[in-house]
Amino acid sequence: MDRDFEEFLALERELAVFLRRARANSGEMARQVHPELEPAAYGLLVRLEECGRQRATDLAVYFGVGKATMSRQLRALEQLGIVAREPDPADGRASLVRLTDEGLARFRDVRNARRQTYVRKLADWDRGEVAELARLLHQLNARAEG
Incomplete structure (x- = not known):
């Protein structure tokens, strides 16, 4: 192994574990x-909570998926009452996707519980770390991204 790249191999290993756990x-x-x-x-819920209303095409671009894939995912979320579509005031032909009140409440409950897990797991870390x-x-x- 080339010693000049050991730290990059270690980074790759740790990121692989991290990504597996994140999925x-x-x-x-x-x-x-x-x-x-x-x-x-x-991830869609995270993006909608962070950025607010979004066009489905913008979401597809952000996540690097096709329009058909995004439409299918959004349709499923709509059927569950998690997201809703509304007309785009800037373009009457387009619509914006947003979290419903129920979807936002459910998402925030889960996110807050996850944050508490991080607080517990990293309790012995300095806040600066x-x-x-x-x-x-x-x-x-x-x-x-760049």
Whole structure:
């Protein structure tokens, strides 16, 4: 093994474990929001809660999926009462997707429970370390987008 790249191999290993756990957690959190929710839908809820109303096409671009995939996911969420569509005031032909009051309440309950899990698991960490991890992950995510 080339010693010049050991830290990158370690990073790859740790990210693989982290991503595997994150996928499993997303599925668990999606089911907590609603038992019939697909794991991938949890990320949609996160995005809608963070950014507010969005066009389905913008969501598809953000998540890197096709319009048909996004439409199917949104239709399932609508049927469960988690999201609703409303006319886009800027373009009468388009619609905006938003969390319903029930969807927002369910999402926030699950997110708050997840936050408490992180608080417990990282109780022996200094708050500065938690902030530094969040900063570094943000930096990694920002570079991945660019």
